[in-house]
Amino acid sequence: xxxxxxxxxxxxxxxxxxxxxxxxxxxxxxxxxxxxxxxxxxxxxxxxxxxxxxxxxxxxxxxxxxxxxxxxxxxxxxxxxxxxxxxxxxxxxxxxxxxxxxxxxxxxxxxxxxxxxxxxxxxxxxxxxxxxxxxxxxxxxxxxxxxxxxxxxxxxxxxxxxxxxxxxxxxxxxxxxxxxxxxxxxxxxxxxxx
Numbered sequence: 166x167x168x169x170x171x172x173x174x175x176x177x178x179x180x181x182x183x184x185x186x187x188x189x190x191x192x193x194x195x196x197x198x199x200x201x202x203x204x205x206x207x208x209x210x211x212x213x214x215x216x217x218x219x220x221x222x223x224x225x226x227x228x229x230x231x232x233x234x235x236x237x238x239x240x241x242x243x244x245x246x247x248x249x250x251x252x253x254x255x256x257x258x259x260x261x262x263x264x265x266x267x268x269x270x271x272x273x274x275x276x277x278x279x280x281x282x283x284x285x286x287x288x289x290x291x292x293x294x295x296x297x298x299x300x301x302x303x304x305x306x307x308x309x310x311x312x313x314x315x316x317x318x319x320x321x322x323x324x325x326x327x328x329x330x331x332x333x334x335x336x337x338x339x340x341x342x343x344x345x346x347x348x349x350x351x352x353x354x355x356x357x358x359x
Contacts, residue, residue, distance in 0.1 A: 174212045176202045178226070181219050186268040190220060191280035217282045224273050227266045228289035231259065232296075239296040245304030246353060249322070252297055253345040256326045260333035267334050271327070294319050310353070322352050 180201040184193035195216050199209050213219040238251045260267045272278045274286055298315035305312055325348050332340050343351075 173202065173204060173208060177204070177209055177212060177219065178223055181223055182265050182269060185220065185223070185281075186265045186272075189278050189280065190282070191278075220282055221284065223269065224284060225289060227270055228293075231255075232289075232292040235293045235296045239300055245300050245307060245309055246349065248300045249297070249304075249352070250345050250349045252300070253322075253326055253348050256330055257333060257345060260330035264334040267330055271331065271334075294323075297322065322348075325352055 177198065180198045181193070183201075184198050187193075193216075195206055195209060198219075199206050202208075209216075209219065213222055234255050235252060238248055238255065241248060241251070243251060273281065273284060274290075276283075294316060297319040301310060301315040301318050304310040305315070310318075325343075328340075329343050329348065332342050
């Protein structure tokens with residue numbers, strides 16, 4: 166039986182992800198990306214138009230994948246605290262399972278590669294933040310959490326999650342990793358109704 170051909174577009178995205186996270190945007194060359202896929206530069210330009218559009222596509226598709234998962238969690242029948250714990254677990258697992266995607270996203274979010282194209286990250290982040298804020302609002306309606314700005318609380322939760330994601334991406338740093346339950350306990354006890 167003949168094996169189906171590997172999707173060239175996906176191979177280019179994987180090669181670009183590796184190049185951008187290993188060397189940074191400016192040091193990653195189109196030549197190295199296409200050579201690692203055994204395709205030509207015109208092939209890359211056919212799919213993406215430019216190195217910059219390749220980078221932007223990679224960011225957008227990485228966020229879209231995470232956004233879909235967060236939306237499924239928000240729509241689940243779990244109680245609000247269970248949904249938030251599932252969100253935390255998603256992010257921590259993402260850091261462990263897809264370290265290159267996390268490096269790329271963190272680099273773009275915190276602009277730690279000054280040569281990378283500047284992007285309006287709100288377009289990519291807002292769906293996640295709104296879904297998580299919606300879970301927090303649900304908890305407020307159920308009188309589980311005190312009334313506060315749900316988006317602000319969402320950002321505070323993300324402040325607990327991001328360092329833990331980075332610990333999972335770079336475990337050799339020997340920093341203490343928290344479990345989703347520990348992060349949730351810290352967060353919920355801080356916003357729990359008194």
